[in-house]
């Protein structure tokens with residue numbers, strides 16, 4: 001297996017690279033990453049040290065650069081692409097949607113077209129449950145749920161999904177799509193709910209909860225999502241999208257209170273702030289297709305996952321400090337400054 005993994009220096013990509021190198025001793029991974037604010041090459045330093053130049057190769061670059069992508073595919077005789085690379089944060093897409101369209105739509109199309117043209121046999125595109133829009137108090141998203149994205153982020157991801165679908169229908173290209181719910185775990189950038197709340201609570205700062213705190217997400221531990229991507233790569237039916245979820249629907253306020261209690265911090269740190277515009281109310285995943293066709297089952301409960309996550313952030317305060325660049329601070333100051 002010779003994989004081109006894009007966005008391997010981000011949160012989920014990093015966990016995926018570690019998992020695949022460990023589980024598949026024959027696997028060679030080429031990681032193409034632009035190293036945006038969310039990408040951190042040091043995440044994979046142990047891998048570079050152990051396998052650099054043999055089972056692991058890093059390429060600094062953009063999935064939208066067709067020449068670079070073609071060079072990576074031909075040089076390393078790639079037999080499958082797994083596309084994690086994306087602008088991934090909803091709030092940033094509200095502040096400026098341009099990078100989202102450039103990477104998530106145009107970048108994915110360029111990667112897909114180059115892989116297809118060069119005859120790469122398989123392409124897994126990592127999408128999201130957010131393409132389905134929002135749910136009321138009951139029901140779950142299935143793969144048949146119509147696509148109805150509400151944020152610039154989810155619209156850019158839905159656009160990429162449609163291009164993937166069209167490549168299968170038009171060219172017979174073996175593209176599969178994964179749609180997963182909210183991930184959490186090691187290496188998640190501290191702009192997303194769980195690591196942000198861990199960071200703020202441990203510093204004794206106020207915890208900004210959007211709206212009434214009753215928006216519901218279906219939390220999945222990151223290695224379970226990686227398992228879903230691996231199974232899709234190995235067994236997925238070309239042209240098919242697969243849902244993945246963690247069986248852990250929770251309102252945001254409950255997640256925040258769990259973090260505070262685990263860290264021994266008071267609930268008085270919670271601050272209700274102006275809601276995110278277009279904020280999806282509830283996500284929940286029906287992943288029975290992945291159970292039936294791929295044998296997928298999430299392995300980590302929310303209680304186990306949050307304990308592991310808290311322990312990881314406690315042990316990796318250096319990582320947490322290191323990723324908070326000037327650009328990070330500037331975005332956080334503006335975004336949260338406007339929501340007070």
Ligand code: NAD
Pocket residue numbers: 006007008009010011012013032033034035036037038039040061062063064083084085086087088089103107126127128129157179180181182183184189
């Ligand atoms: P992330 O923001 O942590 O990492 C994204 C990575 O992509 C970074 O390493 C970044 O440098 C890289 N990147 C960005 N633009 C690039 C470009 N043009 N070319 C090459 N590399 C580029 O994101 P994540 O949370 O790890 O998400 C990974 C994928 O999974 C995304 O496609 C996201 O939409 C999807 N997803 C995320 C979640 C979640 O809860 N985080 C859930 C479902 C799906």
Ligand code: DAU
Pocket residue numbers: 088089090091127128129130180181182183191192193194196208209210211215216217252276283
């Ligand atoms: O559902 C999958 C998606 O999950 C992925 O496709 C996205 O890449 C990923 O960023 C994530 O999107 P969300 O918008 O759901 O995640 P976020 O961590 O930004 O927010 C989770 C919930 O917490 C959401 O209801 C908004 C709320 N929130 C978030 C932040 C950052 C707050 O209340 N306060 C905050 O400061």
